[in-house]
Amino acid sequence: TQLLEQSPQFLSIQEGENLTVYCNSSSVFSSLQWYRQEPGEGPVLLVTVVTGGEVKKLKRLTFQFGDARKDSSLHITAAQPGDTGLYLCAGANQAGTALIFGKGTTLSVSS
Amino acid sequence: ETGVTQSPTHLIKTRGQQVTLRCSSQSGHNTVSWYQQALGQGPQFIFQYYREEENGRGNFPPRFSGLQFPNYSSELNVNALELDDSALYLCASSLSGRGSGNTIYFGEGSWLTVV
Numbered sequence: 154t155q156l157l158e159q160s161p162q163f164l165s166i167q168e169g170e171n172l173t174v175y176c177n178s179s180s181v182f183s184s185l186q187w188y189r190q191e192p193g194e195g196p197v198l199l200v201t202v203v204t205g206g207e208v209k210k211l212k213r214l215t216f217q218f219g220d221a222r223k224d225s226s227l228h229i230t231a232a233q234p235g236d237t238g239l240y241l242c243a244g245a246n247q248a249g250t251a252l253i254f255g256k257g258t259t260l261s262v263s264s
Numbered sequence: 265e266t267g268v269t270q271s272p273t274h275l276i277k278t279r280g281q282q283v284t285l286r287c288s289s290q291s292g293h294n295t296v297s298w299y300q301q302a303l304g305q306g307p308q309f310i311f312q313y314y315r316e317e318e319n320g321r322g323n324f325p326p327r328f329s330g331l332q333f334p335n336y337s338s339e340l341n342v343n344a345l346e347l348d349d350s351a352l353y354l355c356a357s358s359l360s361g362r363g364s365g366n367t368i369y370f371g372e373g374s375w376l377t378v379v
Contacts, residue, residue: 159306195266195354195370196307241306250320251297252356252368254306 155180157242159255166232166262174227174258176242183245185225186252187216190239232262267291268371270355276377277345285340285374289357295319296338297368298330299354307354313338314360342376350378 160175176185184203188196200209202218202225209216213236215228229236239259243252267290277283289296295314299307309322313332327343336357342349352373359367 193372195268195356195372197266197370198367201367243306246309246320248320250312251309251322252299252307253309254299256304256306 155182155244155246155253157244157253157255159240159242159258161258162256164258164260166260168233168262168264169231170262172229172232172260174229174240174260175224176226176255177224178244179223181222183222185218185222186243187225187227188241188243190241190257196241229260232260234262234264236260237262266369266371268355268357268369270353270371270374272374273372274375274377276379279345279347279378281345282341282343283345283376285342285353285355285376287338287340287355287357287371289336289338289355290369293357293359293369294336295358295360296332296336297356297358298338298340299356299370300324300349301352301354301373303351310340345378347378350376352376 158177186201187199190196200216205220205222207218213230217226239257241254241257243254269288271286297312298310301307310324311321312319316332329341331339354373355371356368
């Protein structure tokens with residue numbers, strides 16, 4: 154069974170701080186995706202990482218895919234209140250028909 | 265704005281009742297997937313429809329059923345509602361039946377409360 158575990162589950166920080174969210178699995182994934190979800194809305198895709206060791210940057214967000222394609226991390230530099238939300242990592246199941254999601258990391262950034 | 269629209273946005277049902285949720289996929293997308301997201305959890309895959317046929321199913325009982333229409337819109341039906349069915353139901357559309365490598369667009373979801 155493919156599972157994705159995210160940590161931490163909750164994170165409450167002050168504006169300007171840095172943070173890292175982790176997504177780990179014992180299974181190899183062909184790619185991993187990171188989503189951000191705000192209350193009352195559906196998840197919105199932030200990035201897809203495909204190659205082991207790949208690093209992608211999206212403004213203050215840095216995403217890394219592990220060399221073995223079993224884990225990924227999301228690093229936010231100088232967090233802002235607008236970064237508040239639920240961050241989800243997801244990978245395709247073996248059949249390629251569905252996304253398997255982690256339980257998410259709820260981030261709260263206060264000013 | 266993802267182009268995926270769901271209705272209704274919120275509804276309350278009584279245990280034992282039946283519910284139908286609707287989804288209009290993004291224009292040109294032939295694949296629709298449904299996910300259940302309980303409070304504080306990540307979305308869980310229910311099933312996927314590709315060109316009007318069920319193309320994959322998660323670990324949900326048969327009382328969860330679906331349909332996809334020729335225009336690729338979709339319905340999720342849940343019979344004999346239970347309290348644990350209370351959740352956000354998300355519809356997602358994509359261009360093909362393969363999830364890997366294709367961008368999936370989610371709707372804003374339908375909040376179902378079972379009392």
